[in-house]
Every structure is written in structure tokens, then in C-alpha cells.
Amino acid sequence: MSPPAPDTEILALASEIGDARVVVGIPSFNNGHSIGHVAATAAHGLAFAFPGVRSLVLNSDGGSTDGTPARFREHVDAARGFIGGDAGDAIRAASIRYRGPSGKGSAFRDIFDVASRVGATAVVVLDADLRSVTPEWIARLASPVESGEFDFVAPLYRRHKFDGTITNSIIYPMTAALYGGNVRQPIGGDFGVGAPLLRAYLDADVWATDVARFGIDIWMTTTALAGHFRVAQAHLGAKVHDPKDPGSHLAKMLVEVVGTAFGLLEQYESVWTNGIPSGSAQTLGDALDSPHDPVSVDVGRMLEQFRFGVETLTPVYEIAIPAALLRQIAATAASHGSEPFGDVLWTRVVYAFAAAFRRRAIARDQLLSSLTPLYLGRVASFILENKDRSDEEAEEQVQLLARTFRSLRSDFVAAWRTERSKP
Amino acid sequence: MSRDSAFGTWFYDFTQRLGTMGVDVLMFLAVLVLALAAGWLIRAILSRTLRAIGFDALADRTGVDVTLRRAGLARKPSDYVARFIALLAVLVVALSGALSLRIPGTATILANALAFVPDLLTAVLIIVIGTMLAEFAARGVLITSVNAGWRGARLVSGVTRLLVLALAVAMALDQLAVARAVVVATFSIVLGGVVLALALAFGLGGRDIAREYLKRYVAPPPETRPGTEIDNQ
Numbered sequence: 001m002s003p004p005a006p007d008t009e010i011l012a013l014a015s016e017i018g019d020a021r022v023v024v025g026i027p028s029f030n031n032g033h034s035i036g037h038v039a040a041t042a043a044h045g046l047a048f049a050f051p052g053v054r055s056l057v058l059n060s061d062g063g064s065t066d067g068t069p070a071r072f073r074e075h076v077d078a079a080r081g082f083i084g085g086d087a088g089d090a091i092r093a094a095s096i097r098y099r100g101p102s103g104k105g106s107a108f109r110d111i112f113d114v115a116s117r118v119g120a121t122a123v124v125v126l127d128a129d130l131r132s133v134t135p136e137w138i139a140r141l142a143s144p145v146e147s148g149e150f151d152f153v154a155p156l157y158r159r160h161k162f163d164g165t166i167t168n169s170i171i172y173p174m175t176a177a178l179y180g181g182n183v184r185q186p187i188g189g190d191f192g193v194g195a196p197l198l199r200a201y202l203d204a205d206v207w208a209t210d211v212a213r214f215g216i217d218i219w220m221t222t223t224a225l226a227g228h229f230r231v232a233q234a235h236l237g238a239k240v241h242d243p244k245d246p247g248s249h250l251a252k253m254l255v256e257v258v259g260t261a262f263g264l265l266e267q268y269e270s271v272w273t274n275g276i277p278s279g280s281a282q283t284l285g286d287a288l289d290s291p292h293d294p295v296s297v298d299v300g301r302m303l304e305q306f307r308f309g310v311e312t313l314t315p316v317y318e319i320a321i322p323a324a325l326l327r328q329i330a331a332t333a334a335s336h337g338s339e340p341f342g343d344v345l346w347t348r349v350v351y352a353f354a355a356a357f358r359r360r361a362i363a364r365d366q367l368l369s370s371l372t373p374l375y376l377g378r379v380a381s382f383i384l385e386n387k388d389r390s391d392e393e394a395e396e397q398v399q400l401l402a403r404t405f406r407s408l409r410s411d412f413v414a415a416w417r418t419e420r421s422k423p
Numbered sequence: 424m425s426r427d428s429a430f431g432t433w434f435y436d437f438t439q440r441l442g443t444m445g446v447d448v449l450m451f452l453a454v455l456v457l458a459l460a461a462g463w464l465i466r467a468i469l470s471r472t473l474r475a476i477g478f479d480a481l482a483d484r485t486g487v488d489v490t491l492r493r494a495g496l497a498r499k500p501s502d503y504v505a506r507f508i509a510l511l512a513v514l515v516v517a518l519s520g521a522l523s524l525r526i527p528g529t530a531t532i533l534a535n536a537l538a539f540v541p542d543l544l545t546a547v548l549i550i551v552i553g554t555m556l557a558e559f560a561a562r563g564v565l566i567t568s569v570n571a572g573w574r575g576a577r578l579v580s581g582v583t584r585l586l587v588l589a590l591a592v593a594m595a596l597d598q599l600a601v602a603r604a605v606v607v608a609t610f611s612i613v614l615g616g617v618v619l620a621l622a623l624a625f626g627l628g629g630r631d632i633a634r635e636y637l638k639r640y641v642a643p644p645p646e647t648r649p650g651t652e653i654d655n656q
Contacts (some may be wrong), residue, residue: 251570309569312576316562319483360484363559369566 025111045138103213141192153192161394178276215260234343237288307372454520553591
């Protein structure tokens with residue numbers, strides 16, 4: 001399906017803006033309490049990194065009822081007034097109501113559309129609820145693409161060792177093992193995109209799919225890696241948001257994120273099954289030593305859900321994953337934390353679920369939901385093993401997991417190909 | 424007419440009839456043998472074709488395979504489908520062959536049997552689809568319940584499977600016009616009883632769970648919040 005025809009609002013806005021070399025896009029929905037800070041910081045960042053350069057801060061809103069667009073305009077205007085002079089005048093601001101299915105992806109699509117029409121050479125997208133964003137983020141995300149050196153800049157946050165568990169356990173190691181690049185935060189949410197990749201995004205046939213609703217972050221990163229665009233990652237310091245206990249309300253999140261990542265394996269099969277990826281994305285800037293929020297977790301509850309889940313869902317797992325693997329999982333679950341859910345076992349579990357997803361062993365949403373207890377078991381095991389380690393030491397363990405994903409990659413490629421050849 | 428000549432006539436007629444009947448029986452037996460051979464051939468071809476097009480994989484995915492195994496039926500679903508269709512073919516051909524015996528009522532039986540085939544196929548289809556839906560719904564309920572940490576996940580899942588299967592069986596029996604009034608009444612009583620029992624169990628025994636559930640799912644924040652939807656990635 002081709003992208004929908006531009007609506008009059010976007011055409012009128014693009015015409016009114018004329019041209020803008022750098023665009024900062026902020027998707028939102030009822031973020032009135034936080035968008036002001038993000039918008040004002042974006043304006044200051046543009047003035048700091050690109051003084052006097054025509055630029056645009058664009059809010060793409062999903063129909064907020066809490067006055068988000070008004071708060072956005074109010075804070076950008078105040079920031080422009082504070083900056084003053086030509087630097088302030090060069091920064092424009094606009095808010096649009098995005099089209100398409102409700103979701104961050106649809107908001108991004110309209111940001112990209114406007115950016116393309118005003119001739120932007122760099123687009124930065126920022127989450128509307130950021131509390132830790134600084135003007136320096138704009139320079140770090142936009143400058144490498146604006147200069148033409150890179151096409152895509154991913155964020156590299158400083159995070160609590162127990163934050164970002166889906167990224168650390170599944171998305172980062174799997175993406176790095178299959179597509180290369182070693183992008184540490186593939187679903188970070190804040191990115192810098194250059195004009196060539198912007199065009200590729202807009203031309204992609206995904207804007208009526210789940211990508212438009214919830215899978216935009218992993219899709220953007222994977223598309224950049226699979227398309228062999230020049231990818232970098234920039235230190236941004238801490239990303240302060242509202243951390244959640246990894247044990248609560250996560251089945252839906254797991255289905256969405258992992259489902260999109262597995263779906264992309266099908267889309268980019270010809271890329272990752274042929275040849276072993278090499279090289280790492282260049283890391284830009286110095287690490288910022290900003291403090292991050294603590295994360296509280298309930299390991300006991302996670303282990304109990306793991307044990308109960310494995311015991312109860314065995315008939316489902318019997319359909320989806322090999323019997324030998326299931327026996328190892330059952331033994332680990334029964335140990336109630338005394339036997340670690342090791343890297344090799346976890347990697348085999350993720351790859352087995354990806355293969356089961358490929359062959360549609362059961363309904364895909366059910367398959368992904370059934371991963372939740374195993375994921376909790378793995379996260380609980382990671383927490384127990386790293387509770388006395390520093391963030392840096394825990395990071396080394398994440399890197400070990402990524403190496404395990406790489407070492408078992410060829411087995412997975414073979415399994416994936418076998419699934420494809422079955423009737 | 425003399426007794427000898429009367430007997431002679433009767434004997435002549437008898438042998439004639441016997442000869443005709445013998446021919447009919449032989450023809451019937453020949454048709455039966457052919458029907459059995461055709462049935463065997465149909466079964467073999469259909470079974471292989473279904474396997475080749477991935478019917479068993481489909482049955483595995485949709486839960487039919489699991490349900491069959493749970494019922495103690497160990498063969499592949501494609502084999503059961505092939506056997507069923509082959510059996511129908513043999514029956515139809517055998518009844519057609521019976522016509523050759525000119526037994527009074529055979530034509531009526533054949534007509535009724537043929538008229539019954541569409542209903543029978545529909546009923547089988549209802550059972551197959553019902554089985555798939557029952558397995559799908561039960562599995563979904565099981566996974567959701569486990570993720571919610573409900574200790575009674577297996578029970579809820581089992582009841583779900585039973586209800587959907589019971590509905591399918593009631594519909595199939597209704598399609599076959601088997602004791603319609605009894606089936607409808609029984610199903611209504613059972614369903615009503617189960618729903619009442621669940622309502623009582625959920626209302627009285629699970630007030631806290633119900634409160635938690637309602638808080639979580641009935642009045643949640645807007646589902647899609649760009650920029651904030653995935654906070655723990």
C-alpha cells in the first residue's frame with residue numbers, strides 16, 4: 001500500500017514554512033505536562049547547534065484533550081523569545097494532527113513527510129515525555145546526519161542496570177547478532193535521521209501496519225541496518241522516564257515489540273540469512289555522567305510467575321519449542337532461582353520462538369504472549385546474578401549475552417531455513 | 424392344470440427368480456468390491472494430498488491435532504478426513520449397488536441416505552470448526568490467565584474449551600435433527616448453570632480479582648500514547 005496522499009494541512013504547513021534544514025519532531029498524545037520542557041529544549045538545542053540556520057520544531061499530535069499542542073507552542077515561543085535575534089527568528093514551530101492509525105509511527109510519518117517537503121537534511125525525533133533531554137541532545141543526534149557523515153544516529157543512554165530489560169534481553173542482542181552494527185539501544189525512541197534514509201522511510205509500505213501503531217522504533221533501526229545505511233550511536237546520558245517493574249503489565253508490550261522484531265526477520269530474511277554481519281556502529285561523543293532513576297523489582301514474584309507459567313503452559317510450549325529445550329526450561333523453573341537461566345538457554349529460547357513465529361506454530365499473538373513467563377524467568381535470573389554488580393559490570397554481562405546470540409546465529413539461520421522448507 | 428405341471432411351473436419360476444437374484448447378488452458383490460477398492464484408493468490419494476498441502480500442519484496450528492490426541496485418536500488429522508470421505512463414498516456406492524437387488528424400500532433408503540449426506544457433512548464441519556475454536560479460545564484464555572497470575576488458569580481454560588465444544592456439539596446434533604428439543608434444553612440448562620456458577624464464583628470468591636481487573640481493563644488510560652507507550656524497553 002502506498003502512503004496516503006498528503007492532506008491539505010501538511011501541504012499548507014510545508015508551503016508556509018518554505019524550507020528548513022533541520023527539523024525536530026515531537027510525537028505526542030496527552031503529554032501536556034511534559035511536552036513544554038521537550039519543546040523548549042529542542043529550540044535551545046537548535047539555536048546552540050545550528051545558530052541562524054532555518055529550522056523547525058514540529059509537534060505531531062494524536063488528538064490530545066489536555067491542551068498539548070497549546071503547551072507546545074507556548075513553550076517554543078517562550079524559548080524563541082529567550083534566544084532572541086536572528087537565531088530565535090530562524091526557528092519555526094508548528095503543531096499538526098497526524099493522520100492514520102493512532103500511534104507513534106503515524107506521528108513520525110507526518111513529521112517525516114513535512115521534513116521531506118521543507119527540504120530538511122536532518123530530522124531529530126524526541127519522545128514527548130522526556131525529563132532528561134538537554135540542548136546537547138539535538139547537536140549529538142542531528143549534527144552527524146546534517147553533515148552527511150551518517151544516515152542514522154541511534155541514542156546511547158546511560159540506564160540503570162535493571163532498566164530496559166526487553167532491550168537488554170532480546171532486542172539488542174538479537175539485532176546485533178543478525179543485522180550487525182551493535183546498536184545498543186535499537187528501540188530507544190530518540191533518533192537522528194538524514195535525508196536519504198528519510199526518503200526510504202517515506203517510501204516504505206508500512207504506514208498502515210503495526211509499525212504505524214507501536215513498532216516504529218525497531219523498524220527504523222532495523223531498516224537502517226538492513227539497508228546498509230551509515231549508522232552511528234550518540235551518548236545522550238540518562239533517559240529519565242517512568243520506569244516500571246519488569247514483572248508488571250508487560251505481556252502486551254512484549255507482544256508488540258518482539259512481534260515487530262520477529263516480523264522484520266521475515267521482511268529482511270534475505271539480508272540476515274546471507275553472510276555474517278561485521279562491524280559496529282561508530283559511537284559519537286563522550287559518555288555523559290548524568291544520574292538515572294532507580295528501578296525497583298520484585299524478583300520473588302517474577303520467579304513464581306516463571307515457575308507457574310512453565311508448569312501451566314507446557315502444552316503450549318510443547319507445540320512451539322523443541323522437547324529438549326523445554327526440559328531444560330522446566331528444570332530451571334522448578335529450581336526457583338537456584339539454577340540460573342543462562343545465556344545459552346535464553347538465546348536458544350528466543351531463537352526457538354522466532355522459528356515458531358516463522359512457521360506459525362500457533363496464533364502469533366498467543367505464541368508471543370506465552371513468552372512472558374520465560375522472559376520473567378530470564379530477567380529474574382539476570383537480576384539475581386547482577387544484584388551486587390555495578391552498572392558497568394552488569395553491562396559486561398549484557399555484552400556476553402550478545403556474544404552468545406552471535407555464536408548461535410548459524411544454528412538459528414539453519415532452523416529458520418528448515419521452517420521455511422516445511423509444507 | 425395337473426399337480427406335476429403346476430409344480431413344474433412353480434419350479435421353473437423359482438429357478439428363474441433364483442437365477443436372476445443370483446446375478447443381482449453377484450453384481451452387488453462386484454459393486455461392493457469395486458466400492459471398497461475405490462474407497463481405499465480415495466483414502467490413499469486424499470491422505471497424501473492433504474499431507475502434501477500442509478493440512479496436518481494447519482490442524483496442528485489450529486489445535487485440532489491436540490484435541491484429537493486428547494481424545495485418544497493418535498492418527499494424523501489428514502488420515503481421519505481421508506477415511507471419512509472414503510467411507511462416505513463406499514456407503515453411497517454400496518447403497519447404489521443394493522438397488523440392483525430390487526429389495527423393496529432400497530430406493531427410498533438410498534434417497535434418504537443421499538439426502539442425509541449434506542447434513543452429515545455440515546455437522547462434521549461444525550464439529551471441526553468448533554474444535555478449532557475451542558482450542559484457540561482455551562489456549563488464549565490459558566495464556567492470558569497465566570500472565571495475569573491467576574491460579575485457576577487451567578480451570579478457566581478448561582471451562583472455556585468445554586463450553587465452546589458443547590456449543591459445537593449442540594449445533595451439530597441440531598443440524599442432524601437428533602432429539603432437537605432435548606439437545607436445546609440440555610444445552611441451555613448446562614450453559615445457564617455454568618454461567619451462573621462462574622458468576623457466583625467470580626463475584627463471591629474473586630471480588631479482589633474482579634476489582635483489580637476492572638481497574639486495569641475497564642478504565643485504563645488511552646491505549647496509544649505516542650512517546651510514552653513503551654516505557655520499559
